[in-house]
Amino acid sequence: MRITLLTDFGTADGYVAAMKGMARAIAPAVIIDDASHDIPPGDVRAAAWALAAYWNRYPAATVHVVVVDPGVGGPRRPLALACADRLLVGPDNGVFTGVLTGGQEWRAVAIENADVMGDAISSTFHGRDIFMPAAAHLAAGSPLASLGPAVTDPVLLDMTAPVQSAGVITGAVVHVDHFGNLVTNVPAETVASGGVVVQIRGRRLPLSRTYSDVDRGQLLALIGSHGCVELAVRDGSAAGMLQAGRGDPVRLVPGAARST
């Protein structure tokens, strides 16, 4: 019986603690793991990215709550879903894209049953009034179907895949992490088994194995912990050095490169 919690609320206003309190009022001893409260405000794509890093590392029956919800109070549906024996709760705004498109079966419902919500529903804070109470009910054993009617068309973010043409793979930076690493959407499997040159912002780099393969302050390309090509600077920030960010193109061409 455990819940994880991901928001863009920060913690200083007591909003996150209010959510935890609502869960404990329903399931006093439930384990609540903070995932993060530092998602950039309203950045659904960043939340989807973070969720992908951990949701299926947790054991079965975990309930993952995600409240990055700029459309709160509007027409977007409150969603609960089951996939690969984990449960997920949050707004229907694309934040579950990675879960829904990972190739595993899922079931989803719109949370409409007032019995699994708080007593009063504000129009600005469904994390407290709907999502966390519903998650606590799920954690306590309520079946998914008891929360509301089935949803078969949850919102999906547009996730561009890398394209391959004449041996050249063209992808993009999809995330900049806390260390300034530039994570791309090019999976390790698509990298040619022979040599490959990674091109970004006019730089040409071989594929290294880990940070310490280069000197401090040097740029490198490597396969990151998500299994995708990543640009990094040893003991530094690739985002800062290259002035690059989400959406910037990256190209992989066959051949042997010298670091430039």
Add this chain to the structure above:
Amino acid sequence: MRITLLTDFGTADGYVAAMKGMARAIAPAVIIDDASHDIPPGDVRAAAWALAAYWNRYPAATVHVVVVDPGVGGPRRPLALACADRLLVGPDNGVFTGVLTGGQEWRAVAIENADVMGDAISSTFHGRDIFMPAAAHLAAGSPLASLGPAVTDPVLLDMTAPVQSAGVITGAVVHVDHFGNLVTNVPAETVASGGVVVQIRGRRLPLSRTYSDVDRGQLLALIGSHGCVELAVRDGSAAGMLQAGRGDPVRLVPGAARST
């Protein structure tokens, strides 16, 4: 058996972890929920605000610890109190104002019993040496009265209420939240059932229902999750747009407004 923890310590110095360790040395399996460690340093008013958002969302018997304590080591009393079946522990500097003035009965004591403190008491870190050990003893079942003598005059912050005159309500911004929302002290109940115009910094706004009632980047007034009038910018910061903050006046006048 659960404790929540609110501080202005940040986490990077290990001070918060030291507090948690002290609690676990007394009550190893106690649930400890982080409320926040990001209260602005020494900002007792911000801590009181955050606490008000969650203290009574938690179930009975929860122990809420608040350590925003610029007067540590000086004459201010270490306090423990009971209200509405919850327990609270922290410095007697006004941080519990919302709890004490909410209209519910309370009992308070000064923590003086050395048996519920750490072995050595520093003059700079009572969170570790007094508050968290005392909270763990409360969580483990020690009665409030065992901590020390009764206190009947805890410190209260000066909380200005909105004033109503000739149909006009004049209140103030009392908190700026993580999203730049400007929360006022004007409760929803005082808003006339007919139309109302919210005036702040020369802007005149109708009362909207939720963020998506206006276009992205537009300012709106609405009833926030605390049940008070709030100024917000959809997908933006009202504090930034209006260059407004705590203490700025807000006026509500009867009538129908056009958003300006």
Add this chain to the structure above:
Amino acid sequence: MRITLLTDFGTADGYVAAMKGMARAIAPAVIIDDASHDIPPGDVRAAAWALAAYWNRYPAATVHVVVVDPGVGGPRRPLALACADRLLVGPDNGVFTGVLTGGQEWRAVAIENADVMGDAISSTFHGRDIFMPAAAHLAAGSPLASLGPAVTDPVLLDMTAPVQSAGVITGAVVHVDHFGNLVTNVPAETVASGGVVVQIRGRRLPLSRTYSDVDRGQLLALIGSHGCVELAVRDGSAAGMLQAGRGDPVRLVPGAARST
């Protein structure tokens, strides 16, 4: 059965949540206390400092995980150690210096047993793939020796001690905390029982007892919660006022000072 977790990851990328998920896959109900995820990136010295504040405040059998690991994937060993009935897990880069040099017996091993690791080992994220799984196995009762071969020469940071000459103690600032307090390496015990003058950046200060001994905005010297001499500004930042930081010298000379 409890784990604490200290990293320099921030939380927004989901890396910390991935670590927690790995622990729960092995030990679903283990207590996980966040120590901090805000250590400055790669700052092993800051991590060692924070750890010293809490590791032995926790009760016996706690497993402290520290992942500040700029050398991940390189030759540095993954370490597990036992000291004073607590267990510690992290990279062999000096982060455990305070534990290893505190005068208590310790045993250490290199984590090499694949049975206590994740299924796949990346070259960039041993927190998820090695350290947290190993910690969960320790928390669940696996003996230290089962993790790998003994290590007798763990890496130690160079920790300069204050020097005493002709009654004058010369030390240094070793940490700047969240409040801008300048913590030195001069322990309270070495301070002469008579009067002492603390000299830093041309300022001469007596030893005060606590912050409220001086007026708001005034600089003072006192014995901090670590038991060492500390410079602070009441309701302000000593680091900001003195433009001082880690490594800056501090001198203690006998005599009575007037605050200047």
